[in-house]
Amino acid sequence: MQLRTLGSSGLRVSPLCLGTMTFGTPVDEADAIRLVHGAIDLGINFVDTANVYEGYARYLGSAGGVAEEIVGKALRDRRDKVVLATKVGAPVGPGPQDRGLSAVHILRELDASLRRLQTDVIDLYIIHWPDKYVPPETTLEAIEIAVRQGKIRHFGVSNHSAAQLCELLWIADRQGGPRVVSSQIPFSLLRREFQNDLPFCEKHGIGVTPYQSLQGGLLTGKYRRGQPPPDGSRVAEKPDWVWELDDPLFDRLEGIESLAEQLGVPVAPYCLSWTLSQPAMTSLVVGAKRIEQIQEAVTATEITIPAEHRVLLDALCPPPWQQPDPVRGA
Ligand SMILES: NC(=O)c1ccc[n+]([C@@H]2O[C@H](COP(=O)([O-])OP(=O)(O)OC[C@H]3O[C@@H](n4cnc5c(N)ncnc54)[C@H](OP(=O)(O)O)[C@@H]3O)[C@@H](O)[C@H]2O)c1
Numbered sequence: 001m002q003l004r005t006l007g008s009s010g011l012r013v014s015p016l017c018l019g020t021m022t023f024g025t026p027v028d029e030a031d032a033i034r035l036v037h038g039a040i041d042l043g044i045n046f047v048d049t050a051n052v053y054e055g056y057a058r059y060l061g062s063a064g065g066v067a068e069e070i071v072g073k074a075l076r077d078r079r080d081k082v083v084l085a086t087k088v089g090a091p092v093g094p095g096p097q098d099r100g101l102s103a104v105h106i107l108r109e110l111d112a113s114l115r116r117l118q119t120d121v122i123d124l125y126i127i128h129w130p131d132k133y134v135p136p137e138t139t140l141e142a143i144e145i146a147v148r149q150g151k152i153r154h155f156g157v158s159n160h161s162a163a164q165l166c167e168l169l170w171i172a173d174r175q176g177g178p179r180v181v182s183s184q185i186p187f188s189l190l191r192r193e194f195q196n197d198l199p200f201c202e203k204h205g206i207g208v209t210p211y212q213s214l215q216g217g218l219l220t221g222k223y224r225r226g227q228p229p230p231d232g233s234r235v236a237e238k239p240d241w242v243w244e245l246d247d248p249l250f251d252r253l254e255g256i257e258s259l260a261e262q263l264g265v266p267v268a269p270y271c272l273s274w275t276l277s278q279p280a281m282t283s284l285v286v287g288a289k290r291i292e293q294i295q296e297a298v299t300a301t302e303i304t305i306p307a308e309h310r311v312l313l314d315a316l317c318p319p320p321w322q323q324p325d326p327v328r329g330a
Contacts, residue, residue: 001043001301004282006083007181008205009154011123013083015276015301017046017209018294019287024055024066026237027289029073036074038291040081042298047071048184048209048285050087050128051113056238061091061098068116079119085209086113087158089128101131103142110146125152126184129159136164137171144177156182156209162197169204182207184285187278188215189256189271189317190249196322198279207282213275214268214286216242218249220293221257221267225250232289255316259309265299272300274313 003012018039023032053067088109091099146152157180172179183201185194187210201208214220217234229235235242260270272284288294
């Protein structure tokens with residue numbers, strides 16, 4: 001796999017990034033470590049985790065830490081082989097300082113993440129969610145301290161709109177601090193609400209690393225209309241993490257599946273290839289339960305979606321409304 005540059009960071013990352021949200025349950029420690037090693041052997045050099053990840057055991061405010069511990073063990077003798085990303089900001093306890101983007105929370109959680117990940121430095125530290133109670137100036141000051149201390153190399157954000165990215169760039173310029181280099185947004189053929197933000201990211205050196213580009217496994221062809229979900233699938237094991245399988249959803253899934261079939265490729269890499277071809281897309285954060293799923297995902301880089309398919313896909317899964325340009329046309 002050819003590496004790509006992540007925004008303005010200079011970091012070179014593979015077009016697929018291994019997601020670790022399911023490490024702990026249903027992917028136990030031994031399998032998770034095998035997945036990390038297998039992904040590296042397949043050419044993936046980018047691993048995404050978060051302080052809160054602990055697989056299906058996670059609930060709002062639970063302490064997390066499980067996935068980072070496992071990633072730390074997996075990378076003990078191969079830390080230099082990966083660009084390591086983790087996140088901060090989601091609740092890890094009941095108290096007011098147990099969440100969000102205050103300096104005290106960020107700097108405390110950063111130390112905990114470094115310890116669990118068994119590393120001195122995090123390559124990409126990601127603000128998990130915006131925090132309406134903390135001025136972004138304060139958050140950026142904490143990030144700058146962490147950069148100066150050598151504990152993080154770059155910082156990115158997740159679940160932020162283009163307007164919020166713009167504010168962070170503006171403050172960074174004003175304060176002379178670090179610039180946001182990446183944006184992790186939900187984005188798949190079925191979920192395109194951030195589509196109109198992509199040109200902004202492309203223009204301003206922000207690499208997009210979307211998550212759930214398989215929409216939690218819906219875009220893999222394994223769920224069939226009128227049939228129970230396969231044993232061991234996410235819908236069978238953790239239905240509240242996946243959309244409800246109703247007829248309008250199956251109409252779209254079947255339409256996408258028939259286009260992938262026309263091209264003679266499996267539907268999962270077909271969908272990943274479509275996502276990868278969108279503006280500013282740098283690396284797709286993909287989850288997997290088994291190494292075969294990663295093996296299939298990496299074939300996305302060999303697929304080209306024909307122009308006529310794009311038109312049909314837009315009809316099946318419409319992009320968000322965009323302000324028309326009366327001067328220059330669409
Ligand atoms: N920043 C954020 O707020 C945020 C939020 C969510 C996720 N993330 C990141 O994104 C990563 C991916 O999220 P995700 O796992 O929810 O979404 P995903 O990548 O869309 O779905 C992955 C799941 O789909 C199934 N799957 C994958 N490949 C398959 C294949 N070829 N055939 C059949 N099934 C296949 C597997 O589940 P089963 O086999 O169990 O069905 C796998 O765990 C996370 O690990 C995390 O790092 C970030």
